[in-house]
Structures are given as structure tokens and as C-alpha cells.
Amino acid sequence: MSVTVRYFAAAEEIAGTPAEQRGAATVGELRAQLLAAHPGFDGVLPRCALLVDGARVDDEHLLTGSETIDVLPPFAGG
DSSP states (O other): OOEEEEEOTHHHHHHTSSEEEEOOSBHHHHHHHHHHHOGGGGGTGGGOEEEETTEEOOTTOBOOSOOEEEEEOOOOOO
């Protein structure tokens, strides 16, 4: 079971790729995997929104393996 993780802005720069496949049972597990795989995320990922198929969810949200997760850092502007 794997989900597609898409990175935007600073998250893409840190990950070094616009997208990758990951296997995780929950959003929290996915977050831990991303921190372990991309050490530069420790200062950015806690401030990022993780959207599962377009909806913001908490770390306990269960993943089925067919979702697209968007990692969106906070954006400045107005």
C-alpha cells in the first residue's frame, strides 16, 4: 500500500523532488517517515499542512493506500 506525496514550495526544495511514493498506515506515521527521510524537514514540516485528497486531517487519520497527500508550507502574502 503506498500513497503519493506531493511537495510544494520549500517542502519540495527540502525533499529534492516534487513527489514520491510512501507506505504508511496513518498521517502521523507518514509524517515520521518524512522527517526521517528528509532531515531538513524538522524545521518546516511541523508548520506544514498535510492535505489528504484535498482535505486537512489530523495525524490519526487512517490511510488506505490510494490517497494523494499534499505537503503545503505556510505561504506569505495577501
